[in-house]
Amino acid sequence: xxxxxxxxxxxxxxxxxxxxxxxxxxxxxxxxxxxxxxxxxxxxxxxxxxxxxxxxxxxxxxxxxxxxxxxxxxxxxxxxxxxxxxxxxxxxxxxxxxxxxxxxxxxxxxxxxxxxxxxxxxxxxxxxxxxxxxxxxxxxxxxxxxxxxxxxxxxxxxxxxxxxxxxxxxxxxxxxxxxxxxxxxxxxxxxxxxxxxxxxx
Numbered sequence: 001x002x003x004x005x006x007x008x009x010x011x012x013x014x015x016x017x018x019x020x021x022x023x024x025x026x027x028x029x030x031x032x033x034x035x036x037x038x039x040x041x042x043x044x045x046x047x048x049x050x051x052x053x054x055x056x057x058x059x060x061x062x063x064x065x066x067x068x069x070x071x072x073x074x075x076x077x078x079x080x081x082x083x084x085x086x087x088x089x090x091x092x093x094x095x096x097x098x099x100x101x102x103x104x105x106x107x108x109x110x111x112x113x114x115x116x117x118x119x120x121x122x123x124x125x126x127x128x129x130x131x132x133x134x135x136x137x138x139x140x141x142x143x144x145x146x147x148x149x150x151x152x153x154x155x156x157x158x159x160x161x162x163x164x165x166x167x168x169x170x171x172x173x174x175x176x177x178x179x180x181x182x183x184x185x186x187x188x189x190x191x192x193x194x195x196x197x198x199x200x201x
Contacts, residue, residue: 003176021054033063048074126160146173
């Protein structure tokens with residue numbers, strides 16, 4: 001896999017799921033992840049159906065958060081695992097050889113372990129403090145991000161407390177994949193904000 005640029009994560013969005021998917025496809029966003037931890041399985045699958053109805057057959061890959069089983073049911077392109085989820089090996093047994101698997105990491109060792117386990121890409125963060133998780137992980141900072149980008153043979157998605165104001169600092173580490181959850185999900189002007197981010201690359 002190649003670097004993604006803006007990696008869009010849907011969490012408590014202002015816009016409807018289908019509209020978010022339409023904008024992402026229109027703007028050529030590579031990765032669109034559904035991360036709605038407060039929804040039950042039925043609601044997650046319903047949201048996924050709205051998204052995949054738009055993304056299927058496009059350059060925008062649909063990513064299911066945490067759940068390999070729901071990823072299969074939803075026809076996702078990718079499943080993204082957290083450190084508390086099933087192992088990458090077990091997820092691979094569920095999704096088969098074709099589906100891509102990403103893994104969130106928060107330390108250098110976790111990043112190395114994820115790469116060794118065969119992750120197609122890794123998330124690394126939080127770069128800065130962020131309130132988007134109920135139980136936040138320890139801040140990693142720019143220097144550790146720089147190190148992970150330096151040794152990782154797969155894309156590294158920087159995440160956590162990133163806004164346009166500090167994105168240049170993230171890009172200076174060599175990272176070319178990044179997620180700005182609050183910046184993108186809190187606005188009806190998603191198209192404008194994605195274009196701003198793409199213009200910063």
